[in-house]
Amino acid sequence: MDVLKLLELDPVDVKGHLAVWNGIENPLETFFDGRFEQWQQAQTKRNFGRNYIVSLIKLPGVCQWLFVGVYLSKGISSSSSDGKCHYYDTELTTIGESLIGRLVVHFKRTGRNSYPTGETLSGRATIHSILPEPMAFQDFSDFKHVCLSRSELEMLYRHQYPSWKTALSSVSGVYLISDRLTGKQYVGSAYGSGGFWNRWSAYANGHHGGNKLLRLLFNEAGEGGFSQFQYSILEVCDIDLSKESVIEIENRWKRKLLSKEFGWNDN
Incomplete structure (x- = not known):
């Protein structure tokens, strides 16, 4: 029709x-x-x-x-x-x-x-x-499919979607930030209380998350330098795993992805 x-x-x-x-x-x-x-x-x-x-x-x-x-x-x-x-x-x-x-x-x-x-x-x-219901932001499904654009990340924290907050708060692990324009990457880790949810709040609210090279990018390019960023999860760990153990896993991913040589990791 x-x-x-x-x-x-x-x-x-x-x-x-x-x-x-x-x-x-x-x-x-x-x-x-x-x-x-x-x-x-x-x-x-x-x-x-x-x-x-x-x-x-x-x-x-x-x-x-x-x-x-x-x-x-x-x-x-x-x-x-x-x-x-x-x-x-x-x-x-x-x-x-x-x-x-x-x-x-x-x-x-x-x-x-x-x-x-x-x-x-x-x-x-x-x-x-x-559709039977209006299309809306999807509820959390599983960690392996987490791949958020910059605007989606901001949306998550503005609306505090319960399924996402619960899931991301329940685990620690290693994440990847990628720029879809340049291909540069940053490997980071989330550990302690609040897991990924707590760590990613620093990116949603402050762009660079306190990371040295991302802070330099923010100073040079402002918010626009982050417009094509995407946020994904590389590996999930138990929320009670020690900080040292999570960082060890993070370092392994840095070596695999060469994010120190060609990305935003400086250590």
Whole structure:
């Protein structure tokens, strides 16, 4: 079924927004964090010249997009001094509100156009599936699958998700911080009370976590230098394992990954 017909929208009143990673943030993460509208309001061009914005976020599947709302476009409220960024005044409508985060749309994007007109969407944006519940940040599953982006890490600590806090607080071990842009790595360890949860809070709240070379990076590049960081777990240990034993395991991983020679470890 045609999505615009489902939403009872006239194509001439609609501008679509095919939200994809902008090099800094994944829009799906901003949706989970309740910041999508704010993220969408900042545009480098005058993209929202029609009454309604049908917002769709790219999903991992082929040609699959998550419907995250129909927004009323009230025009540009302000622009940056250099004219390179425009800030739109928008309002989330009640149109399709029960489908927000649940409706998965099939749409084959041609080229790199992220702002198709309603006429382009009409007949081509169709229902793929409807989820029983709105898509949300996933509950903790297991340690071997932990691989968090920078924004996901911050989200965890803002919302204190119980399943994640419980799991990460229950074990000690060795972790890996990687920069997806440069490939540089940092191997660290978490031990003592609070385990990974306690140790990673220093990164979520302060970026460098007190590490010497990461502190230098922060002084040189600021928060932007950490935007493409990801945080994963290399090895899990018993929460009661001694500090010395955990550090011994950490050093083994440093040797394996050459993080002293080519990364941010300096000892």
